[in-house]
Amino acid sequence: xxxxxxxxxxxxxxxxxxxxxxxxxxxxxxxxxxxxxxxxxxxxxxxxxxxxxxxxxxxxxxxxxxxxxxxxxxxxxxxxxxxxxxxxxxxxxxxxxxxxxxxxxxxxxxxxxxxxxxxxxxxxxxxxxxxxxxxxxxxxxxxxxxxxxxxxxxxxxxxxxxxxxxxxxxxxxxx
Amino acid sequence: xxxxxxxxxxxxxxxxxxxxxxxxxxxxxxxxxxxxxxxxxxxxxxxxxxxxxxxxxxxxxxxxxxxxxxxxxxxxxxxxxxxxxxxxxxxxxxxxxxxxxxxxxxxxxxxxxxxxxxxxxxxxxxxxxxxxxxxxxxxxxxxxxxxxxxxxxxxxxxxxxxxxxxxxxxxxxxxxxxxxxxxxxx
Numbered sequence: 001x002x003x004x005x006x007x008x009x010x011x012x013x014x015x016x017x018x019x020x021x022x023x024x025x026x027x028x029x030x031x032x033x034x035x036x037x038x039x040x041x042x043x044x045x046x047x048x049x050x051x052x053x054x055x056x057x058x059x060x061x062x063x064x065x066x067x068x069x070x071x072x073x074x075x076x077x078x079x080x081x082x083x084x085x086x087x088x089x090x091x092x093x094x095x096x097x098x099x100x101x102x103x104x105x106x107x108x109x110x111x112x113x114x115x116x117x118x119x120x121x122x123x124x125x126x127x128x129x130x131x132x133x134x135x136x137x138x139x140x141x142x143x144x145x146x147x148x149x150x151x152x153x154x155x156x157x158x159x160x161x162x163x164x165x166x167x168x169x170x171x172x173x174x175x
Numbered sequence: 176x177x178x179x180x181x182x183x184x185x186x187x188x189x190x191x192x193x194x195x196x197x198x199x200x201x202x203x204x205x206x207x208x209x210x211x212x213x214x215x216x217x218x219x220x221x222x223x224x225x226x227x228x229x230x231x232x233x234x235x236x237x238x239x240x241x242x243x244x245x246x247x248x249x250x251x252x253x254x255x256x257x258x259x260x261x262x263x264x265x266x267x268x269x270x271x272x273x274x275x276x277x278x279x280x281x282x283x284x285x286x287x288x289x290x291x292x293x294x295x296x297x298x299x300x301x302x303x304x305x306x307x308x309x310x311x312x313x314x315x316x317x318x319x320x321x322x323x324x325x326x327x328x329x330x331x332x333x334x335x336x337x338x339x340x341x342x343x344x345x346x347x348x349x350x351x352x353x354x355x356x357x358x359x360x361x
Contacts, residue, residue: 016191019192030199033206044213044220047217047220048337051337052337052339052340055341056341058341059341062319062342063342066319069344096304096321099319116302116325117323
């Protein structure tokens with residue numbers, strides 16, 4: 001009689017605790033999957049911001065190009081005043097509203113929700129997630145200027161990403 | 176009496192574990208569904224982004240090498256392209272689409288060429304801000320145009336907007352109009 005009872009209690013299935021532990025492990029792995037999903041959603045947001053940032057970076061270079069070409073118009077072909085544009089070793093702002101290089105370390109772009117315009121003027125919109133600064137570096141050898149347009153944008157969940165474009169401007173006209 | 180001491184699951188234990196298991200499985204299903212949705216949105220978004228790059232690349236190349244910039248209204252921008260054809264950029268009146276209207280040199284027939292498919296990306300609105308026009312008002316400023324465009328794509332009935340802005344400046348020196356003379360360009 002006693003022997004039989006011991007035998008039976010040896011033929012055990014899972015205990016409740018074992019089952020719970022197994023389910024816990026399963027839930028944990030599912031939780032990891034959920035985290036992955038939310039990561040994918042964040043990446044989606046970031047990819048869209050990157051598109052906007054790239055076009056804003058191109059705009060930075062293009063606005064400098066406009067200045068360089070304005071100088072050419074003024075001088076009639078040879079750009080002697082290009083070196084005077086190299087004032088942005090520590091960063092400058094320039095936007096479509098004024099088109100002027102202004103030394104600054106704060107490149108926040110403001111987004112006007114009615115005209116959909118990005119500019120550095122805080123009075124016309126709300127601070128966007130983008131900021132842009134233009135840097136210039138003059139070549140020691142041939143008088144050309146390297147212009148770097150840096151757009152940084154904040155990423156959901158902290159941190160920021162950057163888009164950097166560089167172009168060389170020469171003091172003579174190349175189309 | 177003997178039966179009671181068999182150490183299997185009790186009904187309560189079974190019910191509890193089945194409940195927990197069901198909860199875990201339904202959570203898992205939700206995760207899979209939302210992952211699937213995220214993947215679907217990424218597919219749609221990538222297509223939209225590709226289209227935006229294509230549209231802006233086409234516009235940039237054509238506008239930069241163009242001359243005689245003109246903007247009669249903020250929604251329309253026209254110029255003469257490198258081949259001498261008259262180009263007009265504006266949003267289609269019938270679809271959410273950016274259209275390049277072209278009147279070839281020596282012709283009066285205007286051809287419309289949509290720059291993207293509305294299923295890939297929609298153009299919600301576009302504005303052109305022209306400065307230093309070679310045509311009225313004539314000034315000596317290097318011509319440039321700031322383009323602000325709101326592109327959008329839809330996923331599961333929800334619209335996502337990508338508001339881009341870029342500026343393009345003419346690659347030909349505008350010395351002609353600066354001197355108040357000939358039209359610009361080579």
